[in-house]
Amino acid sequence: DVKVTQSSRYLVKRTGEKVFLECVQDMDHENMFWYRQDPGLGLRLIYFSYDVKMKEKGDIPEGYSVSREKKERFSLILESASTNQTSMYLCASSLVGATDTQYFGPGTRLTVL
Amino acid sequence: KQEVTQIPAALSVPEGENLVLNCSFTDSAIYNLQWFRQDPGKGLTSLLLIQSSQREQTSGRLNASLDKSSGRSTLYIAASQPGDSATYLCAVNYNNAGNMLTFGGGTRLMVKP
Numbered sequence: 001d002v003k004v005t006q007s008s009r010y011l012v013k014r015t016g017e018k019v020f021l022e023c024v025q026d027m028d029h030e031n032m033f034w035y036r037q038d039p040g041l042g043l044r045l046i047y048f049s050y051d052v053k054m055k056e057k058g059d060i061p062e063g064y065s066v067s068r069e070k071k072e073r074f075s076l077i078l079e080s081a082s083t084n085q086t087s088m089y090l091c092a093s094s095l096v097g098a099t100d101t102q103y104f105g106p107g108t109r110l111t112v113l
Numbered sequence: 114k115q116e117v118t119q120i121p122a123a124l125s126v127p128e129g130e131n132l133v134l135n136c137s138f139t140d141s142a143i144y145n146l147q148w149f150r151q152d153p154g155k156g157l158t159s160l161l162l163i164q165s166s167q168r169e170q171t172s173g174r175l176n177a178s179l180d181k182s183s184g185r186s187t188l189y190i191a192a193s194q195p196g197d198s199a200t201y202l203c204a205v206n207y208n209n210a211g212n213m214l215t216f217g218g219g220t221r222l223m224v225k226p
Contacts (some may be wrong), residue, residue, distance in 0.1 A: 009201075030210050032181075033212075033213075040218075042202075042216050042217070042218045042219065043202070043204075043216040044215070044216075046215055048212065048213065056211075058213065072159060083114065089158065090156055092157075092211065096212075101159045101162045102147075102159070102204075102214060103159065104149075104156040104157040104158070104159075105156050106155055106156045107154070107155065107156045108209075109154070
């Protein structure tokens with residue numbers, strides 16, 4: 001079974017802090033994704049990566065950056081957390097083909113005070 | 114803008130009923146369409162993936178259909194059970210979006226015993 005794990009289920013940070021959210025997958029998938037999910041707005045793609053050190057912006061990249069130094073690990077970075085970044089963050093991975101399903105992690109509920 | 118719409122946003126049915134969830138999309142040029150299930154506070158679980166060349170997919174009590182020409186997909190759940198209560202999300206991989214998915218807003222299903 002594909003397993004996608006996220007470093008924390010719940011996280012509370014203060015405004016202005018630098019926040020790291022980590023995602024690890026164990027199926028040698030090329031693609032990895034970061035989404036945020038908000039009530040009434042659904043799931044929105046922040047960034048995705050199709051290879052080590054490669055990244056592409058999604059729909060809402062502002063205020064975020066990403067890092068992919070190893071194939072199995074994809075990190076989402078909030079350089080200076082703000083209250084409007086309070087959200088559920090979901091990581092996913094898939095094989096390289098556009099026809100392949102995405103497998104999701106359990107999510108991280110981030111609260112920025 | 115390519116969009117995905119799910120109607121209704123919420124649905125409540127008695128146990129044992131057969132039900133249909135709807136998904137519509139704005140462009141027929143798609144790689145595939147996926148249905149996911151999400152339990153409260155959790156990540157997404159892939160239920161069915163229909164490639165653009167397919168008309169339907171089945172898994173147990175679930176059957177998903179795809180009509181590209183009309184821009185519609187339905188998820189049919191037979192003999193619903195309380196354990197089916199969850200939010201069901203439809204996601205489309207449009208041809209010009211690479212590996213990125215566009216999600217609908219979801220249908221929140223409650224099956225009452």
